[in-house]
Amino acid sequence: MSIFSVNSLSDHRVKLPRSFYEQTTVGVAKQLLGKYLVRKHPEGDAIGRIVETEAYVGPRDLACHASKGRTARTEVMFGPAGHAYVYFIYGFYNMLNLVTEAKDYPAAVLIRAVEPVAGIDLMKSRRQLDTLRDLASGPGKLCQAFAVDRSLNGADLCDGLLYVEDRGEPVPKFQATPRVGVDYAGKWTTKPYRYLVRGSKFVSKL
DNA sequence: CAAGAGATCATCT
DNA sequence: GATGATCTCTTGA
Numbered sequence: 633m634s635i636f637s638v639n640s641l642s643d644h645r646v647k648l649p650r651s652f653y654e655q656t657t658v659g660v661a662k663q664l665l666g667k668y669l670v671r672k673h674p675e676g677d678a679i680g681r682i683v684e685t686e687a688y689v690g691p692r693d694l695a696c697h698a699s700k701g702r703t704a705r706t707e708v709m710f711g712p713a714g715h716a717y718v719y720f721i722y723g724f725y726n727m728l729n730l731v732t733e734a735k736d737y738p739a740a741v742l743i744r745a746v747e748p749v750a751g752i753d754l755m756k757s758r759r760q761l762d763t764l765r766d767l768a769s770g771p772g773k774l775c776q777a778f779a780v781d782r783s784l785n786g787a788d789l790c791d792g793l794l795y796v797e798d799r800g801e802p803v804p805k806f807q808a809t810p811r812v813g814v815d816y817a818g819k820w821t822t823k824p825y826r827y828l829v830r831g832s833k834f835v836s837k838l
Numbered sequence: 839c840a841a842g843a844g845a846t847c848a849t850c851t
Numbered sequence: 852g853a854t855g856a857t858c859t860c861t862t863g864a
Contacts, residue, residue, distance in 0.1 A: 686856070688856075696856090700850080720849095721847090722846070723848080725858070770857070771857075772858060811856070816854095817856095836857095
């Protein structure tokens, strides 16, 4: 590193503080675009630029698990912001969410896709795939690539091996669409709570 | 390329 | 006992 790095934007790396996650869920979901998901692991670190998120905005949102009430599964969402909510679905896949808003207000943002940035060989071996585009372009895929499973449920994103980093990029241009796979949620099905970085090849689908 | 089925299990009824 | 915030592979145009 040169002495110029002090003033270099490219050196800006700040772990998102809890106050970031305490904002509105929709705000967090949008602002996470262009941030970096970091997974520290004995096998090696994995980093990806977040390109797709979904907001699950609280107890009234019929697509949000917390709309079913406070249970063992949803407990983490009722806790303070800035923790991971990881659950297992379809008998195969883990989903990574980041808990938002105030304690006792259950809401979270689903991380749906990232662009691989570092630890790419590790991701390839975990995914048994060689195609960069397919390594983390979906919520199940990225959990596999980043070795995220239920052992991380409840993990503190402000003090642990999983967190999100701000590298000083502005939030990229994005588009909003309805969320994927929530056809059962009545009027909540069509709410535009899915956010995608415009032009990214690494989103799960258009 | 689009559409459909199957895989497989934690969670809630 | 049903179902799901998914993925992959197969089928057929």
